[in-house]
Amino acid sequence: MKSKIFQIFLTIFFIMIFFIFYKGLKNPNIYVPKNSLEKDIPSFKAKIFDNNTLVTSEEIFKRDKFYLMNIWASWCLPCREEHPFLMELHSNKNLEIIGLNYKDKKKNAYKFLKELNNPYEIIILDKDGTLAIEWGAYGVPESFLIQNQKIIKKIIGPLNKDLFTEIKRLIK
Numbered sequence: 269m270k271s272k273i274f275q276i277f278l279t280i281f282f283i284m285i286f287f288i289f290y291k292g293l294k295n296p297n298i299y300v301p302k303n304s305l306e307k308d309i310p311s312f313k314a315k316i317f318d319n320n321t322l323v324t325s326e327e328i329f330k331r332d333k334f335y336l337m338n339i340w341a342s343w344c345l346p347c348r349e350e351h352p353f354l355m356e357l358h359s360n361k362n363l364e365i366i367g368l369n370y371k372d373k374k375k376n377a378y379k380f381l382k383e384l385n386n387p388y389e390i391i392i393l394d395k396d397g398t399l400a401i402e403w404g405a406y407g408v409p410e411s412f413l414i415q416n417q418k419i420i421k422k423i424i425g426p427l428n429k430d431l432f433t434e435i436k437r438l439i440k
Contacts, residue, residue: 307419309337309412310402317369317377317391328390334363334439335414338388339400341372342380344408350426351384357432358387362439367391370400370408413438 312325329335338354340347358365367388369377377391394400403412406424413421413435421438423431 309414309417309419312399312402314392314394314399317367317374317393320393323390323392328366328392329414329417331364332416336363336365336435337368337403337412337414338365339368339370339394339403339405339408339410341370341408342376343372344370346426347380347409348384350409350428351387353427353429353432354387355385357435360436360439363435364389368394368399368403370394370405371397 309325309329313322315321316323336354336357354365357363365387367390369391371394392399400408400410403410404422409426411423411427412419413423421435427435
């Protein structure tokens with residue numbers, strides 16, 4: 269009698285464990301933080317990539333138009349994948365693309381832009397990654413769609429066809 273109760277208890281225990289693991293496999297637990305829309309852009313001072321001139325966020329994002337702040341690096345493979353989308357967005361008159369060169373060597377960044385072309389109006393240097401942290405970036409590439417000095421969309425990861433279409437729809 270005791271062995272039958274033990275077998276039933278053991279079977280129920282394993283079924284419960286199986287059920288817990290099964291539910292866990294269906295829930296990938298990928299954490300993507302919720303981004304509030306209309307968040308103010310961070311105020312910063314940084315050097316411009318080409319000439320090391322100091323520039324402020326107020327000077328860059330001053331016009332009433334759309335901006336796409338794109339955090340990129342020459343060593344970043346997904347940055348290469350998204351580059352054709354940036355080049356196509358560059359031709360849109362309603363959008364200025366601002367680059368934030370993240371923890372990169374200038375020589376490598378110049379080579380990257382020479383090879384793939386430059387979609388950026390301005391490129392800002394971020395040698396130690398602190399500017400990207402101020403923007404709330406998790407890595408590269410990331411992009412922020414900005415209007416009237418407010419972040420209206422945050423894109424984690426490389427741009428793709430769907431995100432490209434969404435950006436074009438938002439800036440019309």
